[in-house]
Amino acid sequence: MPTLNEVAAAAGVTPATVSNVLRGKGRVGEATRQRVLEAIAALGYRPHLPARALAEGRAPTIALMVSSIANPFYPEFALAVENALRRRGQFLIICNTAGDPQTGRAYLDQIAGTLSEGVLVMNANLDFEDLRMTELRGAPVVLCMWERPLDPPGLPCVAVDFRSAGELAAKHLLELGHRRIGAIVGSKVYGIHAARYDGFVDAIGAAGLDAAAAPVLYTPDTTQGGYAAALELLKAHPDLTALFTTNDLPALGAMQAAADLGLAVPGDLSVVGITDIQLARESRPALTTVAVPTVEAAELAVALLLELIEAPAARPQAAGEREARVCVTSAPHLIVRASTGQVREGSL
Amino acid sequence: MPTLNEVAAAAGVTPATVSNVLRGKGRVGEATRQRVLEAIAALGYRPHLPARALAEGRAPTIALMVSSIANPFYPEFALAVENALRRRGQFLIICNTAGDPQTGRAYLDQIAGTLSEGVLVMNANLDFEDLRMTELRGAPVVLCMWERPLDPPGLPCVAVDFRSAGELAAKHLLELGHRRIGAIVGSKVYGIHAARYDGFVDAIGAAGLDAAAAPVLYTPDTTQGGYAAALELLKAHPDLTALFTTNDLPALGAMQAAADLGLAVPGDLSVVGITDIQLARESRPALTTVAVPTVEAAELAVALLLELIEAPAARPQAAGEREARVCVTSAPHLIVRASTGQVREGSL
DNA sequence: CTGAAAGCGCTAACAG
């Protein structure tokens, strides 16, 4: 691989000049410029990114921390992130933490601030202290989908109003006449989906129903989790006419459970999810869900991160400044498909 | 961020010594060793990867080229790749080509041989010439799932015997008594799934059926593609009792089409796929499919790539050496789930 | 067993 020096030699100029034409900085005469360009083309020169990174003191990659890229939601997000990054000349490194904070820390220690200029965090179950630490070490961190815009995490983040997503889903069921609604929350009791469930509780409370009486189950955020939870819920409460779910994967699982119990969806049971992943469109019946602006969130996250990278001055100096930036995406919106319907006659 | 020099100063040694203890090379006295280790811990030193890359002349990342990481098969593969890489101290960069050779080339030009030491290619629709070019520039390339072990591509690859996968799927249907079987091939006529279809043709030919008479449709390798193809096939040939599909996504789509046509799976129609992606387990009915050793393929691909990286001598010198390495994974195997069943009575 | 010195490929001041 030819180096910049060789190009310079070939063009009869100094490395500095080549560097200048290469990136449009400094003033270079049109004649030399052409000569250099020709030499570059002739030798097939390509800049050596690590060398550039070293000289510039900034790395050409961003790390995306996820628990597992195989989780069906992440790739859609990662795709959007990568596209946004590429437009800005950065590359994307995928870091699977397997939900293990130790693994996450190991990653951060290795690449944050060296190979990667910044870190995007997507539900990777990382230790917040580790993230603050990496910030202090000079690598900005952005949380990609913070659940509660009103309750900032003390770390820069892109927030989605998931509470309103929960509300929208619940209201939709209420409007269809459902009164006995079960809830499946795709995380631990105090987990990340709490805001979605809060929205649900608000909405059914506002409708005059006893939110506390609505059966709820916490379960892992997976198809299987939703399946098991739905089975349990429907056996314990055969009179339920609808299931509210804090995520699409569990919703899909719930639909399978319904099928296995011989319940027709939406004839006997309505099911609603949140997120609108691809699978939601493709399932049969197609899933009614509250769409979350994934691409927008990805773009905001990238923009925010790069902004923080450019403005090192604005980074937290010490433990003092807890006024981290919060970007909020546009609002989630309901997408009615085939998994929800009017409550069946006499089901109250 | 503290540098190696600072650590050296703190420990009262030279950078070279720190470098040596850092990576267990060279001989370092136990006393100094401890002193250095302490300094490292005290300062929170972490090696600067790009600097190391520059000095060593080798980059710490591998690029994975895919058409879109959002394709449900790729993340499963990418996860396995990333795990294998991490064990060997490399990081994974995701490159989405959107199926566009131009984009692919742009990626290769930018990172192959500079930021990334090697390239893994997964159906990214890249120009083989571009790949040979990157090889010549010093960045080994490995094709991740070559379809025809007997027909090597002239580039190092991990091959999977997809022909036998097609055979297994077909034989399974035949054993269940199916005789009127439609085929849905998830790619263009001369596309990557040809081997799978060849296996199918062989098997039904061997069973004494007229393979040429079996209805076949080519379609994009997506759920929608399979859905549309199945609809068309079933309308044109209402007497079909089974559908062979070259991939799971189209198979899933075919099941949806069956549902929409009021056909019970497997009662009225059996459907079989190839790959065994996660969704295959989770669909209702669960998809019978031929499992492909994804994780094994990922590990072999990584091992092969790193081997090629370590052995620069063995790289193709010019256009001469077309004896590129081919690794074959263990054989695909049938996984019977719920989407296939005995042919229905009197259906011949 | 440890130190000194050179250089990886590139950028960034500053001089001319």
Next chain:
DNA sequence: CTGTTAGCGCTTTCAG
């Protein structure tokens, strides 16, 4: 407008 001079942080001979 272009050349000179220093590094960026690390590894790696080669001496001592």
